Amino acid sequence: MADPISSDVKARRRLSRQDRREQLVRVAWQLVREEGTEALSLGRLAEKADVAKPVVYDHFGTRAGLLAVLYQDFDARQTTLMDTALRDSAPTLTSKAAVIASSYVDCVLLQGREIPGVIAALAGSPELERIKRDYRTGFIEKCRRVLVPFAGDGEIATASLWAMLGAADAVSEAAATGDISAGQARDELYETIMALVARSLHTRASPGIPER
Incomplete structure (x- = not known):
């Protein structure tokens, strides 16, 4: 039976804390570039980065x-x-x-x-x-x-x-x-x-x- 969890999801889960932080920072810059600073929120970043909101809050705390x-x-x-x-x-x-x-x-x-x-x-x-x-x-x-x-x-x-x-x-x-x-x-x-x-x-x- 095929593994229901895709390989890219597994890769995301294996990220170290530092790698995760760097990924979120990259996605945040992308979000600002595409949608403007006004659109930048922790919830929107979590959605854009395809991670759970608590992950983003754990790294940054607040906007x-x-x-x-x-x-x-x-x-x-x-x-x-x-x-x-x-x-x-x-x-x-x-x-x-x-x-x-x-x-x-x-x-x-x-x-x-x-x-x-x-x-x-x-x-x-x-x-x-x-x-x-x-x-x-x-x-x-x-x-x-x-x-x-x-x-x-x-x-x-x-x-x-x-x-x-x-x-x-x-x-x-x-x-x-x-x-x-x-x-x-x-x-x-x-x-x-x-x-x-x-x-x-x-x-x-x-x-x-x-x-x-």
Whole structure:
């Protein structure tokens, strides 16, 4: 008599906890891509992934927990892409600036239109907003460490780094929605980074206006 349980169901049941989590994350991204962030719920994810609801709740707990995991997944890939490219790049400002620009834009484009919706959803919860801010602060500090050797004896202003991040978000999202090309996004962000360092050098060289 044939086994009534199909081989693919058996395979799903054999997944380790980590493999199951990775599968659910992949399906969640697919769901966001196909139906939008608004459609993302634990119940809908369970249906899409063809698993029982308790399995999804066991991994993420709440919708907010799922959104946090998706953002962390995106950030981890962005970090890996950038760290690898920085390690392999030449020790020059032009090379480092190009790596930062291309890594940021390319990671958003690899994720497609899903990530802007997830980032927007994070703003609906103070806890999720804190998670997003922590990761973004980490990115800014990494950029500071990479760029400050090219600022002479000066510092890279924190406000300038936040402005750079705002520009990175804007041009990456515009490229993801097709309003500009990927090349335009990379070039604009590259020029923003170069200007940031040049401004730091200028500020160091200029005594500024004395206080009265």
